[in-house]
Amino acid sequence: MARFTHALSTSAAWLLGLLWILPLLYAFWASTHPAEYATRFDLFAPLTGEHFVTAWNQAPFMRYMLNTVIITGLILTFQLILCTLAGYALARMPFRGRGLVFALVLLQLMVMPEILIVENYRTLSMIDLIDTHIGVGLPYMASAFGIFLLRQTFKTVPQELEDVARLEGCSRLGVLWKVYVPLAKPTYLAYGLVSISHHWNNFLWPLVVTNTESSRPLTVGMAIFGAPESGVDWPVICAGTLIAIGPLLAIFLLFQRRFVQSFMYAGLK
Amino acid sequence: MKRLSWLHAWLMLLPALAMLMAFTHIPALTTIWHSLFYPARGSEPEEFAGLDNYRMMLDDDVFWQALNNNLWYALVTVPASMVLALAMALWVNGKIRGRSALRLAYFTPTMLPMIAVANIWLFFYSPEIGLFNKVLGWFGVAGINWLGDTDWALPSLMLMTIWKEAGFFMIFYLAALQALDRDIYDAAALEGASRWYRFRRLTLPLLMPTTLFVLVNAVLNAFKLVDHLFILTKGGPNNASNLLLYYIYENAFSFFDANYAATLTVVLLAMLILLALLQFGVLERRIHYR
Amino acid sequence: MLDKGKLHKGKRLLAIAVTSLAATAAQAQTELTMYYPVSVGGPLTQVVDGMIEQFEQQNPDIDVNAIYAGNYNDARMKALAALKSGEPAQLSVMFSIDVHELKDLDAIVSFDDVVETDEERQWLDSFYPALMENGKVDGTTWGIPFQRSTIVMYYNKDMFREAGLDPEHPPQNWDELAEMGQKLVKKDADGNVERWGAMIPSTGYPYWMFGALAKQNGADLMNSAGNETYFNKPEMVEALQYWKDLGSKYNVMPEGTIEWGTLRQNFLEGKTAMMWHSTGNLTAVKNAADFDFGVAFLPAHKNFGSPTGGGNFYLFKDATPDERRAALKLVRFMTSPEQAALWSKDTGYMGVSPAAYETDILKQYVAEFPPAAVARDQLEYATAELSTHQSGRVRKLLDDAIQSVLNGQAEPQEALDSAQNQAKRILSRY
Numbered sequence: 007m008a009r010f011t012h013a014l015s016t017s018a019a020w021l022l023g024l025l026w027i028l029p030l031l032y033a034f035w036a037s038t039h040p041a042e043y044a045t046r047f048d049l050f051a052p053l054t055g056e057h058f059v060t061a062w063n064q065a066p067f068m069r070y071m072l073n074t075v076i077i078t079g080l081i082l083t084f085q086l087i088l089c090t091l092a093g094y095a096l097a098r099m100p101f102r103g104r105g106l107v108f109a110l111v112l113l114q115l116m117v118m119p120e121i122l123i124v125e126n127y128r129t130l131s132m133i134d135l136i137d138t139h140i141g142v143g144l145p146y147m148a149s150a151f152g153i154f155l156l157r158q159t160f161k162t163v164p165q166e167l168e169d170v171a172r173l174e175g176c177s178r179l180g181v182l183w184k185v186y187v188p189l190a191k192p193t194y195l196a197y198g199l200v201s202i203s204h205h206w207n208n209f210l211w212p213l214v215v216t217n218t219e220s221s222r223p224l225t226v227g228m229a230i231f232g233a234p235e236s237g238v239d240w241p242v243i244c245a246g247t248l249i250a251i252g253p254l255l256a257i258f259l260l261f262q263r264r265f266v267q268s269f270m271y272a273g274l275k
Numbered sequence: 276m277k278r279l280s281w282l283h284a285w286l287m288l289l290p291a292l293a294m295l296m297a298f299t300h301i302p303a304l305t306t307i308w309h310s311l312f313y314p315a316r317g318s319e320p321e322e323f324a325g326l327d328n329y330r331m332m333l334d335d336d337v338f339w340q341a342l343n344n345n346l347w348y349a350l351v352t353v354p355a356s357m358v359l360a361l362a363m364a365l366w367v368n369g370k371i372r373g374r375s376a377l378r379l380a381y382f383t384p385t386m387l388p389m390i391a392v393a394n395i396w397l398f399f400y401s402p403e404i405g406l407f408n409k410v411l412g413w414f415g416v417a418g419i420n421w422l423g424d425t426d427w428a429l430p431s432l433m434l435m436t437i438w439k440e441a442g443f444f445m446i447f448y449l450a451a452l453q454a455l456d457r458d459i460y461d462a463a464a465l466e467g468a469s470r471w472y473r474f475r476r477l478t479l480p481l482l483m484p485t486t487l488f489v490l491v492n493a494v495l496n497a498f499k500l501v502d503h504l505f506i507l508t509k510g511g512p513n514n515a516s517n518l519l520l521y522y523i524y525e526n527a528f529s530f531f532d533a534n535y536a537a538t539l540t541v542v543l544l545a546m547l548i549l550l551a552l553l554q555f556g557v558l559e560r561r562i563h564y565r
Numbered sequence: 566m567l568d569k570g571k572l573h574k575g576k577r578l579l580a581i582a583v584t585s586l587a588a589t590a591a592q593a594q595t596e597l598t599m600y601y602p603v604s605v606g607g608p609l610t611q612v613v614d615g616m617i618e619q620f621e622q623q624n625p626d627i628d629v630n631a632i633y634a635g636n637y638n639d640a641r642m643k644a645l646a647a648l649k650s651g652e653p654a655q656l657s658v659m660f661s662i663d664v665h666e667l668k669d670l671d672a673i674v675s676f677d678d679v680v681e682t683d684e685e686r687q688w689l690d691s692f693y694p695a696l697m698e699n700g701k702v703d704g705t706t707w708g709i710p711f712q713r714s715t716i717v718m719y720y721n722k723d724m725f726r727e728a729g730l731d732p733e734h735p736p737q738n739w740d741e742l743a744e745m746g747q748k749l750v751k752k753d754a755d756g757n758v759e760r761w762g763a764m765i766p767s768t769g770y771p772y773w774m775f776g777a778l779a780k781q782n783g784a785d786l787m788n789s790a791g792n793e794t795y796f797n798k799p800e801m802v803e804a805l806q807y808w809k810d811l812g813s814k815y816n817v818m819p820e821g822t823i824e825w826g827t828l829r830q831n832f833l834e835g836k837t838a839m840m841w842h843s844t845g846n847l848t849a850v851k852n853a854a855d856f857d858f859g860v861a862f863l864p865a866h867k868n869f870g871s872p873t874g875g876g877n878f879y880l881f882k883d884a885t886p887d888e889r890r891a892a893l894k895l896v897r898f899m900t901s902p903e904q905a906a907l908w909s910k911d912t913g914y915m916g917v918s919p920a921a922y923e924t925d926i927l928k929q930y931v932a933e934f935p936p937a938a939v940a941r942d943q944l945e946y947a948t949a950e951l952s953t954h955q956s957g958r959v960r961k962l963l964d965d966a967i968q969s970v971l972n973g974q975a976e977p978q979e980a981l982d983s984a985q986n987q988a989k990r991i992l993s994r995y
Contacts, residue, residue, distance in 0.1 A: 013481060013539075015366070015472070016372065017373055017378060019366040019371075020284075020377070021378045022359075022362075022363070022381070023376070023380035023381060025438075026381050026384060026438065026441075026442065027380045028382050028399075029384075029387065029392050029395045029396065029399075030383050030387065032398070032399075032406070033392075033395055034509045036398075044479075045398070045404045049422045065534060078440075087290075088290050088291040088294065089291065091286065091287040091288070092288050092290075092291035092292070093290065093292065094287060095283075095284040095285075095287040095288045096288070099280060099281075099283065099284035099287070099354070100280070100284075101280065101281035101284040102281065102286065104284075106410055107292070110292075110295070111291070111292075111295060112299065112551070113299065113300070113551060114295055115491070115495075115551070115553070115554075116495065116547045116548060116550060116551035116554070117299055117544060117547055117548065118495065118499055119298055119299070120499040120520065121499060121543055121544065121547065122298070122299065122302045122303065122306065122540065123523070123524065123527070123535070124306070124309075124527045124533050124536045124537055125302035125303075125305050125309070126302055126307050126524065126542075127527070128302075128305075128309075128533070129297070129502075130296070135391075136472055140301060144294070144297075145298040147294050148290070148291040148292070148294035148295045150295070153291060153442055165447060178283055194474055199413055203385060203386055203408050204332060205389040206386075206388070207386075207387070207389060207390075209388065209390045209502045209505075210501065210502060210520075211396060211522065213505075213507075214524075221526070224388070225388045225390050225391070226390075228388065228390055228391045228505070229297075229391075229505060236385065237535075238343075238394060238397060238398075240394070240398055242476065243391070243394045243395075244394075244395065246389070246507065247391040247392065247394070247395070248393070249389075250391060251386060251388065251391070252387050252389065257378075258379075259384055262375070262378075262379065265446075268487060
């Protein structure tokens with residue numbers, strides 16, 4: 007009986023896994039076979055790379071990719087700096103009104119930038135940052151999630167470590183940099199990967215604020231190039247999708263083990 | 276030195292706070308302000324409308340439908356993706372054949388951009404040529420017009436959302452599971468507790484903080500994740516799959532009525548802040564017992 | 566008397582003058598930015614890029630930055646956003662039906678205000694009148710037709726033969742469409758439909774398809790001032806009833822809505838014997854079809870009919886006189902008979918002027934491939950596409966009404982009544 011349940015459970019797990027990568031499998035299928043096999047499956051269908059060429063020529067993927075990398079990098083850099091400073095202040099520096107400030111920060115966990123696209127769009131056009139990388143990044147640069155996460159991590163650092171460092175003449179920022187940051191490495195890694203995968207795939211806000219190729223990220227480029235209005239051309243769209251997710255997929259494969267481990271240490275439990 | 280400490284604290288907080296204020300708190304307030312005006316015509320200034328936009332909203336069937344849809348959307352996708360996430364985490368945490376391949380499989384949707392992968396789902400759902408109906412056909416079942424039938428459009432979106440979310444939440448459960456203390460389990464096993472009993476009385480309670488965290492995220496996503504609508508249904512047919520944020524987008528950027536969009540945003544904000552207050556109540560307790 | 570030194574100095578001055586002249590000439594480059602949408606299949610962006618390149622070669626003093634911005638809605642949003650934030654955009658291809666809204670936003674200038682010579686004024690009259698209907702308001706020209714289409718009926722001749730129908734005689738009227746459609750439906754052993762008789766897409770642009778049915782029934786959806794709609798006239802109700810009946814009564818079409826984006830694929834895969842679609846898809850269908858297909862007028866009821874559709878060139882207000890002249894030059898180039906002919910051949914969109922069909926390119930193409938002229942011939946029966954103030958909202962009202970009827974949620978009369986009442990309320994301010 008137990009063996010039976012076990013087998014059942016294993017096959018359920020595998021079935022689910024199969025379902026979960028089905029879209030990716032299909033993307034591989036459709037993009038590597040001639041168009042007439044896009045909706046038909048035949049083991050002996052000939053292979054072709056033409057769709058990748060077509061996709062590559064139909065949209066400036068390099069440019070989009072560059073934009074995405076710049077935007078994601080910009081956001082991550084600012085997030086790390088801003089959240090580290092704020093997280094430390096909230097974790098280790100008593101001052102009046104700290105509770106209120108923390109509550110104000112946490113509010114953004116709920117009221118995410120996505121909800122405020124209309125007003126943020128107004129703001130950005132006021133300060134003339136529509137269609138710029140920085141404009142796409144701005145609303146995300148201070149992240150409540152990041153501040154919260156780092157505050158929790160910093161709180162677990164023994165106070166004695168800080169005191170010793172201070173006695174040795176380290177400044178506050180020095181302590182932060184030499185004691186806290188190294189100890190919070192797993193948190194940074196986990197947060198960084200979540201942030202990258204979120205912003206690499208973010209769509210609605212970039213759709214709203216980018217106008218041209220000069221700032222348009224992959225997702226918006228993909229949406230434009232694969233819009234159903236123009237008649238869906240699955241093989242080419244699939245090829246484009248694979249081109250777009252390639253780098254992210256590679257990052258994940260490289261960091262897979264570290265990723266889960268860092269989540270464990272990051273106190274995300 | 277001590278006296279300057281508060282000044283240092285504020286200086287360190289300043290950049291983050293300024294950004295949060297500029298892109299969260301202030302816009303939240305100006306949203307309310309803008310919802311009290313009529314949209315500008317050409318170069319004329321906006322005209323004060325009082326509560327007219329709100330009256331218009333109460334009369335707007337599409338708003339009610341989108342709200343209703345959104346609540347159902349949350350009610351189905353949140354528990355479904357959480358249960359699946361937990362199941363996945365238990366599987367890949369245990370001794371299962373091909374564990375790392377499975378883990379990777381579950382996690383792939385998280386890495387795929389919703390907007391691109393929606394096109395692939397469009398193929399799955401396509402009634403005459405799509406994969407789902409083809410599979411149904413093998414069993415002699417008549418196909419379903421997944422996205423073109425008012426009864427099926429929203430469930431079809433839900434399915435895709437669950438697919439997208441579950442793997443992401445799995446990671447959090449997995450991290451939590453791996454951090455659990457093995458000794459308690461060994462002790463429980465020695466006392467002859469059944470697997471189900473151990474799961475119910477040990478694992479689940481120990482995972483409570485994670486569950487809470489995931490729950491909050493899942494609820495939020497139910498209100499902010501509308502990317503797939505752009506490709507799959509555009510909220511149709513006849514608004515059967517319209518969601519609040521998509522309707523806000525439509526009003527602001529297709530109908531050029533930023534003021535009505537602001538009015539709708541106020542409703543969404545109110546709901547989220549209500550949720551936030553609820554969450555603070557629970558979160559507060561959690562922080563205290565730490 | 567000039568001494569050597571002076572001469573030398575003179576030469577040097579001259580040299581400076583020449584180089585600075587060259588520099589100003591380089592600076593006198595006029596830069597144009599235009600946004601454009603694509604709403605049908607095929608690599609149209611490359612076609613546009615090619616045309617622009619040719620224009621730049623002919624006009625070295627003008628630089629054109631053509632930005633592909635997605636569908637019609639995206640293109641409009643992006644162009645207007647650019648204007649609002651002070652980024653340059655002197656002209657754009659946008660939905661022909663946006664004209665009232667663009668005027669309300671005070672974003673565009675009329676072509677009448679930009680043309681200067683008689684020759685240019687004549688040029689304004691060189692296009693097919695039916696294509697100008699959406700571009701002219703009160704006799705003033707605001708939009709110049711570019712990527713314009715009508716709806717045509719694509720049909721699979723092989724299937725007609727198989728069903729014992731004459732492949733050279735596609736359905737001419739509503740009754741024939743239903744009748745022939747029924748013969749073309751094929752079911753498998755379980756009684757599940759393997760092939761449908763016809764498909765009319767009802768996502769994306771349902772109001773457009775409905776405009777065709779309405780016109781065939783002898784009625785227009787709105788007035789030309791764009792402040793009145795006629796959604797619940799008896800002709801409209803009848804037209805919508807017929808559309809619904811194709812699915813629920815005659816069973817030649819699947820029930821529920823039919824996706825605009827995947828329809829071409831359906832047709833190419835032989836899942837439907839006929840489809841109504843934009844003529845802008847013609848080249849994409851031609852390139853991919855592995856069967857014998859035909860293109861025909863949409864069937865008539867009281868008369869033939871289809872709305873025109875697609876994108877017009879607009880000139881934005883916010884431009885210097887030089888830029889405006891350059892923009893006009895570009896528009897004239899892009900819509901010139903030769904370019905229009907190439908464009909039509911490459912895409913399936915219409916040649917926008919009679920002269921385009923007089924070019925060797927199109928003459929030859931039409932001779933080889935007669936379907937290329939169907940859209941043009943249908944122009945005789947064409948009407949304007951639904952275009953009103955607040956067009957986005959008004960369109961959505963009609964779209965929702967259509968989709969609710971096709972899904973059996975409402976009867977045509979009540980759905981159209983409600984759409985009409987709401988449209989009336991919105992338009993009462995204009």
